[in-house]
Amino acid sequence: NLTNRLAHVVKTLRGQARLTEENIAEMLREVRMALLEADVALPVVKDLIARIKEKALGQEVIASLSPGQALVGVVQQQLTEIMGGSQSALNLATQPPAVILMAGLQGAGKTTTVGKLAKYLKEKQRKKVLVVSCDVYRPAAIAQLQTVAGQAGAEFFPSEISQKPVDIALAAIDFAKRHYLDVLLVDTAGRLTIDEQMMLEIQQLHAAIKPIETLFIVDAMAGQDAVNTARAFNEALPLTGVVLTKLDGDSRGGAALSVRHVTGAPIKFTGVGEKLSGLDEFHPDRMASRILGMGDILSLVEEARSAVDEKSAMDLANKLKKGKGFDLNDFKEQIGQMRKMGGLSSLMDKMPAQFAQAAQQMQGGAQEKAMGRVEGIINSMTPFERAHPDLIKASRKRRIATGAGVQVQEVNRLLNQFEQMQKMMKQFSKGGMGKLMRGMGG
Ligand code: GDP
Numbered sequence: 001n002l003t004n005r006l007a008h009v010v011k012t013l014r015g016q017a018r019l020t021e022e023n024i025a026e027m028l029r030e031v032r033m034a035l036l037e038a039d040v041a042l043p044v045v046k047d048l049i050a051r052i053k054e055k056a057l058g059q060e061v062i063a064s065l066s067p068g069q070a071l072v073g074v075v076q077q078q079l080t081e082i083m084g085g086s087q088s089a090l091n092l093a094t095q096p097p098a099v100i101l102m103a104g105l106q107g108a109g110k111t112t113t114v115g116k117l118a119k120y121l122k123e124k125q126r127k128k129v130l131v132v133s134c135d136v137y138r139p140a141a142i143a144q145l146q147t148v149a150g151q152a153g154a155e156f157f158p159s160e161i162s163q164k165p166v167d168i169a170l171a172a173i174d175f176a177k178r179h180y181l182d183v184l185l186v187d188t189a190g191r192l193t194i195d196e197q198m199m200l201e202i203q204q205l206h207a208a209i210k211p212i213e214t215l216f217i218v219d220a221m222a223g224q225d226a227v228n229t230a231r232a233f234n235e236a237l238p239l240t241g242v243v244l245t246k247l248d249g250d251s252r253g254g255a256a257l258s259v260r261h262v263t264g265a266p267i268k269f270t271g272v273g274e275k276l277s278g279l280d281e282f283h284p285d286r287m288a289s290r291i292l293g294m295g296d297i298l299s300l301v302e303e304a305r306s307a308v309d310e311k312s313a314m315d316l317a318n319k320l321k322k323g324k325g326f327d328l329n330d331f332k333e334q335i336g337q338m339r340k341m342g343g344l345s346s347l348m349d350k351m352p353a354q355f356a357q358a359a360q361q362m363q364g365g366a367q368e369k370a371m372g373r374v375e376g377i378i379n380s381m382t383p384f385e386r387a388h389p390d391l392i393k394a395s396r397k398r399r400i401a402t403g404a405g406v407q408v409q410e411v412n413r414l415l416n417q418f419e420q421m422q423k424m425m426k427q428f429s430k431g432g433m434g435k436l437m438r439g440m441g442g
């Protein structure tokens with residue numbers, strides 16, 4: 001994987017002042033292999049390698065960075081660039097209702113994403129949302145959307161399999177106008193493979209309803225197939241955005257690179273899990289870290305394996321596997337394990353960037369000493385509080401601070417940082433982190 005490969009090159013680059021054609025050749029080979037392994041399509045890999053080479057060559061290495069580190073920086077930057085640079089928001093700037101058309105293969109997650117988007121728009125943007133199903137091939141699909149709409153708290157516009165998709169959608173638009181609804185999400189049918197009939201149908205639908213957003217929904221686990229599907233949909237429809245679903249599995253995120261490259265459309269959201277709360281805005285820089293970061297964690301394990309307490313690692317692994325959250329009880333245990341592994345500082349440079357950053361902020365200064373303070377704060381909590389950090393309110397905070405001999409602000413800082421870390425652990429828990437912990441368990 002990418003980071004393992006990079007780590008190797010970083011070592012070989014030690015002691016060189018500049019990045020040159022010769023000394024980065026090996027590194028570029030490694031990056032190329034790693035990207036291919038992560039299911040990134042070949043043309044994308046070629047493009048990316050060319051960009052990295054151009055940016056890296058002749059770059060003066062900043063005093064504080066080794067050439068290897070500088071290279072990793074360039075890779076991260078270019079990964080981010082190729083995924084669009086910055087976050088791209090949903091465009092709703094039109095006369096209401098803002099119509100959003102969902103396109104994609106069957107099983108890609110369209111109906112689920114309609115529910116997730118409805119919930120997101122309702123809760124995050126206070127929009128009044130109407131949803132409608134134009135999937136007239138399976139009665140169950142319409143019923144599924146109705147259920148999902150109920151869960152999301154969105155209005156559902158009924159349809160029947162005897163109707164034509166265009167008629168259904170136009171009637172829904174009319175209803176939305178008359179009831180002053182802000183957004184209309186149009187769910188559509190999808191086939192298991194691309195076929196002309198399906199493409200024709202959705203093209204006609206698109207022409208009739210003129211959506212402000214045409215979102216392509218694609219399964220991140222589809223790997224190389226995602227590229228072909230994306231190409232077909234992109235030729236048939238003027239896509240305005242992509243939703244990458246099922247990013248919760250062992251998916252390595254390679255599809256994010258390919259799909260963006262093929263369609264040119266920004267990835268706007270990612271879907272994680274089947275629950276309606278599982279929708280995240282897409283941030284290219286974070287995805288780049290994810291692609292880069294996984295391996296770091298794994299190499300950390302290699303070193304950790306000999307030192308950690310096997311049983312507690314196993315317990316944690318089981319907990320993560322069961323999908324239970326990572327709480328402060330676990331965190332406390334981890335600090336103890338880090339100690340055994342020779343202190344925090346030796347681990348810092350192996351952590352993914354965000355992770356290390358969170359840990360650094362948490363320390364706020366001298367590493368081991370600060371870690372001791374963190375441990376003190378956690379020790380002053382009850383097991384219940386450690387398992388439910390979100391329930392720690394003002395009076396509990398005061399008690400904990402007093403117990404640990406610190407200011408309440410320090411408790412706040414720890415809780416904030418922990419929340420960030422928890423989010424990250426969630427991302428890793430089913431993919432890299434789950435593997436990591438199983439590895440630790442032996
Ligand atoms: P559609 O045919 O495109 O409408 O796909 P559905 O929305 O019916 O989803 C197909 C299956 O994938 C269902 O079992 C969903 O629960 C599941 N699914 C959809 N999105 C996600 C996701 O982001 N993560 C996971 N794990 N499952 C998902």
Ligand code: MG
Nearest residue numbers: 110111135141
């Ligand atoms: Mg569906």
